[in-house]
Amino acid sequence: MEQFVIIGGGAAAHQAARSLLQAKPQARLAMVSQEPQLPYDRPHLSKGFLTGDSLSPAMLGGHELYGEPRVEWLGGASVGEIDRDNARVHLGSGAALAYDKLIIATGSRARRLPSEVARAPVHYLRTFEDALALRSQLVSEARVVIIGGGFIGLEVAAAARQRGCRVTVIEAQAHLLARTGCAALSHWAQALHVENGVEVQLQAQVAAIEPGPLGKARVQTSAGPVLADVVVVGIGVQANAELAQACGLDVADGIVVDRACATRDPAIFAAGEVTCYPVTHLGVRTRSESWTAAGEQGSVAGRAAAGDAAAAYGEMPWLWSDQYSSTLQCLGLPQLAGKYAYLGDVHAGQWLALGWDDEDRLVCAIAANRNRDISAIRRAIKRNEPLAELYASALVSAQRTTGERTPARRVV
Template sequence: MQAGMVIIGAGECGGRAALTLRDLGYEGPVTLVGDEPHLPYERPPLSKEAMTSEAPLIKAIASDELLAERSIRHIHSARAVAIDRAAHVVRLSDGSSLAYDKLLLATGSAPRKLPMPGLGGRCVYLRTFNDALAIRAHLSAGNRVAIIGGGFIGLELAASARKLGATVTVLEAQPRILMRGVPAEIAEIIHKAHETEGVKVLTGQGIAAIADNGVEVLVTLADGNEVVADLAVIGIGAVPVTALAAEAGLAIDNGIAVDGTLRTDDPDIFAAGDCCSFPLGVYGGRRVRLEAWRNAQEQGALAAKNML
């Protein structure tokens, strides 16, 4: 019996890979495994439409009906906990196992944690739809929100929070916002736009301490000033989810290391999206990792093609 294709990670990358396998004519079993209870969905709207629309909805990549029509098995609310490379088997958190001919790791990234004591239930991160719903509950007139990190996610959340009437302070340790994302001239325009909308933006401000007493969060800055908030959202970057691959003995180098075809050092295991690093020709073959919606989408499709 054919084991087929198994995809770990039911996000943008994994979802696109599963659909592309069928688009390319593959007729064997396709199994998509995700640790969330939802259908595969787009993450970019989580900091925007999911915060501000009257009824926040998941923007699904595929419906149950489409997955069924394409004969794609979707296992949700389960994590892959181990890969037995010799047996070509993946073990899941629910105790079940999946055999594979080819395996795609599309495990994505996770929010970088703030390495400080004093964080509690009012210090949160945004990665999932459920995270978005929890944050949204605090974004209303009269509520104070501190956003730690002046990158794309933090600034998108700041705009959404202001739209809903919350008081917003953005804290960025670097000399300016979007330090890694855009040139200084563009960052200055965006900085001014946020201030015009009522966002207080503090740059060059390291955090000395955080105290979450369950009622409010007190953020003490390096210069001694304090910011008091009802909610602190931490957006200081992301890290690739590599533990499953590392425990299976696959090479890790700022993500799961793959070649130009997205193949790992195991010929039957591929990786794509936020979780992998790959050699980029325009950088002289230097290994890079991209945390971007389009990269996840296109690498999911490319991985599917190369798995075939």
């Protein structure tokens, strides 16, 4: 009987397990996860979990699987080495597991501040334990300083405001959500948070976080000191790709895989946030910090490892973020966009930005509270349908809407 091993216990690993066992019901599967909990909904940690009072994470559907005799769930265990020559993984405990096929779904970890900068305790948010610890500090009137104005930082800001905290976001760049490179999104996010009572400091470098008076932390920034009861650091993530690198797989900001989530070792697949995968629509590679991409790649990896030659991942990157009562979505790769057309009013609550690169290819769509538009664009891209019909009339009005650049061009 074929033996499969999955390293990881997140969305990618979970979907890999489900699709693998669906494709090969007789397979035997061992799943090794550093986290003790069965796979849970990580995006919920910075949203409903922080504003709610649940004492357990929201589990992913289908976790009954881990009670089945064909599945060995090894929660709270860590793989320390992949021995490709002998097709085994070695656990931190000293135990070894043999595999016929291996799926690496080790995700990412929160990027940490150097210890010489973080001299007082700070919070990061990646795991259920992180969220539990952070939530216990988000009490009314607590002064919360969030370092990093990316998606996680802003979701924490929104949740902290909803819990009655006084919130300051400190961002080193000139804009919030700067990594997306979409000015409209940055302006909209800033307005949204300022309207909700968040103080936003831009272009502020954090020099040190040190113990302050009365048990507070003093955050020393280039704009001056800020006292905090709670400091949250959201400065990005680092792919857990070291295992793959150490065993000689190709790694370039993530484990390099093809459309079938295959690495260059035919016995090893990888899926989710740890991978650097081809975005076939745009002819580039990327690593996505996206829940949907992780799950979908997991499904593909599971099927491919089970021998399904048709398994392939061909989606555009897509992620969403909930802040207060707004949902924003980002489809594609905004970092490739040189120009945008805006539909709707960027200064109002609902808008859609379509971005093109220098070769006039549609490379991204970003939306606030226009979920149906993003769904329609996703569907059209998936079916290789032209978007012109969907947006022809809307583009005419785009010429009259706000936004720094509204090129008069046909939607491709």
